[in-house]
Amino acid sequence: MALRIIIGLALTVIAFAVAGRRLWWLYRLSRSGQPAPERIAAVREHPGRGAETEATEVLGQRKLLKWTVPGIAHFMTFWGFTILLLTIIESYGDLFSKTFALPWIGHWAFIGFIEDLMAIAVLVGIGTFAVIRLRSNPKTEGRKSRFSGSHTRAAWLVLLLIFLVVATLLLYRGAQINTGDFPYAHGAFASQILGHWLAPLGKGANQAIETAMLLLQLAVVLGFLVLVTYSKHLHIFLAPVNVLFSRRPDGLGGLQPMRSNGKVLDFEEADPDTDIFGLGKIEDLTWKGMLDLGTCTECGRCQSQCPAxxxxxxxxxKMLILDLRDHAFAKAPYLLASSDEARDALPEAVKAEAQRPLVGTAEANGVIDPDVLWSCTNCGACVNECPVDIEHIDHITAMRRHQVLIESEFPVEASGMLKNLENKGDPWGMGESKRSEWMTELDFEVPVVDGPIGDDVEYLFWVGCAGALEDRAKKTTKAIASLLNTAGVSFAVLGPAETCTGDPARRMGNEFVFSMLAQQNVETLNEAGARKIIASCPHCFNTIANEYPQLGGDYEVIHHTQLLARLVEEGKLTPVTPIEEKVTYHDPCFLGRHNKVYTPPREIMEKVPGIQAQEMHRCKERGFCCGAGGARMWMEERIGKRINVERIDEALGTNPDTISTGCPYCLVMLGDAVSAKQSSGEAKESLQVVDVAQLLARSVARPEPAAPAGPAGPVAD
Ligand code: SF4
Ligand code: SF4
Known part of the structure; x- marks a missing residue:
C-alpha cells in the first residue's frame, strides 16, 4: 500500500512539475504579446454573453457538431473525459484506501453506470477519429485531406494514450470487482464484463492487476497531461479561454481598427518608430493573438473550406496559424530573455529565428510567404468553421497592414486601385461626375441628396462604385431603383457626393486610405441625416453597417435583397411574368457568411413564377467564394486554378440557364468566368449571370395608372 502511494504521488509531482513549467512558459509567452484591453472590457461588460458562449461553443460543441460524424465523436470524447474526471478522483482515493468511494454519491449505481457509459463513449469517439484519419490520409489524398500539413503522428499518439486511459481504467475496475473493493454493486456494466473475464485468474492475481492498473492508469493520465501541454491538445485547456475572449458574435463582418499598445491608432499622431503598425513581428500580436496560435487543434476544417x-x-x-505558432515558439527564448546579455547567450538557432522576417519569400527566410498572405479573399470560411474561434482574417489583415503601410510591399497591380481611391474616390478612377450616369438611363427621376434628407425620403440608396460605374453592375442598380419606384418606396441617392466606402483599401491593408474615405463618407451621411441605408453591394453593406460605427456613423443598413423580399411579402411588388429557367444562386461571402443574409434572395426567387431554383453543393454557410474579396478583385491570380472558374464549374454541374447572385463583385467575377467557359464551348451561349433584383424586375408588373386594362409589362433590366 505504501509503495503505491509513493509511486502514485511521485508520478503526480513529476507530471505536474513538467506540465506546470510548460504552462508557465506559455503564459509568459502570451504575456509578451501586446495588450488587448477591448477584449477584457467586452467580457466584463457582457458576462451573460460570455456564459452563453461557453455554454454553446464549449459545453454544447456547437461548431464541432456542424460536421455531424466527427462532431458527435468529439462530443462523446469531450463529455466522456469530463465525466471520467470522477474516476480519476476515485483512483487517487484508492491510492490511500482500497475501499475509497466518492463522498455521498460513491455507491450509487447510476454513477457507476454513467462512468462506464462514458468510458465506452470515449472508445467509440476515438475509434471514429481513427477511421476518419485513415480515410482522410494526407499521404493518399494529398491536399484534399484536411489533415494535410497537420502533425499526424502526434495525433495518433494522443489517440493511443486516450485508449490506454480507458483500457487501464476498465481493467482496474474489473479487477476491483473481483477483489471486493469496487464501490458500485450495480450499474457499472462494462467493468462487470471485464471483471467476469478476469475472475478465473483468482483473487491474488486480481489484487496484483488492480494495483498495476491503478498505477498504470495514473501514469497514462499524467503522461497525457504532459503531452497535452506540448501538443495541439493544448486546446483542451486553451479553447474555453480563447472562445471567451474572441470577438462576438464572431470574427467576421467588420474589421477592427488598428491598435498600438492597446489603443486605437490615430494616424495624425502615430509614429512608426514607436507605434505598432499591424503585424510586423510576432511579438506585435496581442496576447489574444498568441492565444489563437496555441489553441489551434490542427483539425483542418478551415483548410478544407478555403477557396485559395x-x-x-x-x-x-491552418498552416498560416501553425507557421506563426512554430515561429512564436522558436523565437520564445529570445522574447522571454531578461536582458541583452541573456539574448546574446542564446543558441545561434534561436537568434537566427528571431531575425526572420515575418512576411518574406523562402529566399529571405520569411515565416509567411507573400503569396500566402496575398492569396486570401477574406471570404470568412476559415473563421466560420474554426471550432475554437481563431480569427484568421484579423491576423492576415494585420500582416497586410504592416506590409502596405511600413514596408510598401504589396502586389504591384493593386497600386493603381489605391491611387484611384485616393485621387478619384473609386477603384477605377472614373471620378464623381460619372456616378450619376446610370440615372439618365431610367424613365423616372431619382432624387439626388442636396442638403439634409427630408422626412419624405425614407431610404438613402447607397449605390456603390461598381453599382454606379461598372456596366454589368449598373443593370442591377437600375433594376433596384425601378423596383423601389414601382413599390412606391421613397428613396434618394448621394450621386456625385458618394465615394468608395474604403472596403478595398482596408482589406488590402491600407488603413490610411480607408480612414480617409470612410471619414469623408460618414461626414456626408451624417450631414445628410441618413438613418436608413439600402446597400446593393455586400462589401458596402458590411463596411457601412459594421465598420462605420467605429467612426461615428451609426445607420440602419439593409441589403437590397432584404428590402425587396419584404416588399414582395407585403404585396408592394408582385412578380407575375413567368421566368421558365433553372436558376442557381451564388451566396456572396460578405452577404452570407459575414452578415448571415441567406434567406431573402432565395425567398425572392421562390416568388417569381417559373423559376426552378437549384442549390449548388457548396451553398449558404458553406458557399464558395467568387475570388474577388479581400481586394483580390484588383490583383492578378497567377497561381493555381482561378477561383471564379472553380465556382462556375460547380454551378455548371446544376445545368443552369441563369446564375443569380446579390453582389456586383460576384456578378463581375462569375460573369468573366462564364464568358471564358462560353469561349471554350464549355458553357451554353445563353447562360447569364444576373443579380436577383434583375430577375425580380423582369417578372414584376409595373403600375400603369393611366393605361386601360391589359397585360402589364415587366420593368426594364
Ligand atoms: S478568409 Fe477565405 S481565403 Fe482567406 S484564409 Fe480564410 S478561407 Fe482562405
Ligand atoms: S485554425 Fe481552427 S479550423 Fe483551422 S485547423 Fe486550427 S482549430 Fe482547426
Missing amino acids: WATDKPLSP
Whole structure:
C-alpha cells in the first residue's frame, strides 16, 4: 500500500512539475504579446454573453457538431473525459484506501453506470477519429485531406494514450470487482464484463492487476497531461479561454481598427518608430493573438473550406496559424530573455529565428510567404468553421497592414486601385461626375441628396462604385431603383457626393486610405441625416453597417435583397411574368457568411413564377467564394486554378440557364468566368449571370395608372 502511494504521488509531482513549467512558459509567452484591453472590457461588460458562449461553443460543441460524424465523436470524447474526471478522483482515493468511494454519491449505481457509459463513449469517439484519419490520409489524398500539413503522428499518439486511459481504467475496475473493493454493486456494466473475464485468474492475481492498473492508469493520465501541454491538445485547456475572449458574435463582418499598445491608432499622431503598425513581428500580436496560435487543434476544417487552398494556392489558413505558432515558439527564448546579455547567450538557432522576417519569400527566410498572405479573399470560411474561434482574417489583415503601410510591399497591380481611391474616390478612377450616369438611363427621376434628407425620403440608396460605374453592375442598380419606384418606396441617392466606402483599401491593408474615405463618407451621411441605408453591394453593406460605427456613423443598413423580399411579402411588388429557367444562386461571402443574409434572395426567387431554383453543393454557410474579396478583385491570380472558374464549374454541374447572385463583385467575377467557359464551348451561349433584383424586375408588373386594362409589362433590366 505504501509503495503505491509513493509511486502514485511521485508520478503526480513529476507530471505536474513538467506540465506546470510548460504552462508557465506559455503564459509568459502570451504575456509578451501586446495588450488587448477591448477584449477584457467586452467580457466584463457582457458576462451573460460570455456564459452563453461557453455554454454553446464549449459545453454544447456547437461548431464541432456542424460536421455531424466527427462532431458527435468529439462530443462523446469531450463529455466522456469530463465525466471520467470522477474516476480519476476515485483512483487517487484508492491510492490511500482500497475501499475509497466518492463522498455521498460513491455507491450509487447510476454513477457507476454513467462512468462506464462514458468510458465506452470515449472508445467509440476515438475509434471514429481513427477511421476518419485513415480515410482522410494526407499521404493518399494529398491536399484534399484536411489533415494535410497537420502533425499526424502526434495525433495518433494522443489517440493511443486516450485508449490506454480507458483500457487501464476498465481493467482496474474489473479487477476491483473481483477483489471486493469496487464501490458500485450495480450499474457499472462494462467493468462487470471485464471483471467476469478476469475472475478465473483468482483473487491474488486480481489484487496484483488492480494495483498495476491503478498505477498504470495514473501514469497514462499524467503522461497525457504532459503531452497535452506540448501538443495541439493544448486546446483542451486553451479553447474555453480563447472562445471567451474572441470577438462576438464572431470574427467576421467588420474589421477592427488598428491598435498600438492597446489603443486605437490615430494616424495624425502615430509614429512608426514607436507605434505598432499591424503585424510586423510576432511579438506585435496581442496576447489574444498568441492565444489563437496555441489553441489551434490542427483539425483542418478551415483548410478544407478555403477557396485559395482548394484552387492550389499556397495559402492554407491552418498552416498560416501553425507557421506563426512554430515561429512564436522558436523565437520564445529570445522574447522571454531578461536582458541583452541573456539574448546574446542564446543558441545561434534561436537568434537566427528571431531575425526572420515575418512576411518574406523562402529566399529571405520569411515565416509567411507573400503569396500566402496575398492569396486570401477574406471570404470568412476559415473563421466560420474554426471550432475554437481563431480569427484568421484579423491576423492576415494585420500582416497586410504592416506590409502596405511600413514596408510598401504589396502586389504591384493593386497600386493603381489605391491611387484611384485616393485621387478619384473609386477603384477605377472614373471620378464623381460619372456616378450619376446610370440615372439618365431610367424613365423616372431619382432624387439626388442636396442638403439634409427630408422626412419624405425614407431610404438613402447607397449605390456603390461598381453599382454606379461598372456596366454589368449598373443593370442591377437600375433594376433596384425601378423596383423601389414601382413599390412606391421613397428613396434618394448621394450621386456625385458618394465615394468608395474604403472596403478595398482596408482589406488590402491600407488603413490610411480607408480612414480617409470612410471619414469623408460618414461626414456626408451624417450631414445628410441618413438613418436608413439600402446597400446593393455586400462589401458596402458590411463596411457601412459594421465598420462605420467605429467612426461615428451609426445607420440602419439593409441589403437590397432584404428590402425587396419584404416588399414582395407585403404585396408592394408582385412578380407575375413567368421566368421558365433553372436558376442557381451564388451566396456572396460578405452577404452570407459575414452578415448571415441567406434567406431573402432565395425567398425572392421562390416568388417569381417559373423559376426552378437549384442549390449548388457548396451553398449558404458553406458557399464558395467568387475570388474577388479581400481586394483580390484588383490583383492578378497567377497561381493555381482561378477561383471564379472553380465556382462556375460547380454551378455548371446544376445545368443552369441563369446564375443569380446579390453582389456586383460576384456578378463581375462569375460573369468573366462564364464568358471564358462560353469561349471554350464549355458553357451554353445563353447562360447569364444576373443579380436577383434583375430577375425580380423582369417578372414584376409595373403600375400603369393611366393605361386601360391589359397585360402589364415587366420593368426594364
Ligand atoms: S478568409 Fe477565405 S481565403 Fe482567406 S484564409 Fe480564410 S478561407 Fe482562405
Ligand atoms: S485554425 Fe481552427 S479550423 Fe483551422 S485547423 Fe486550427 S482549430 Fe482547426
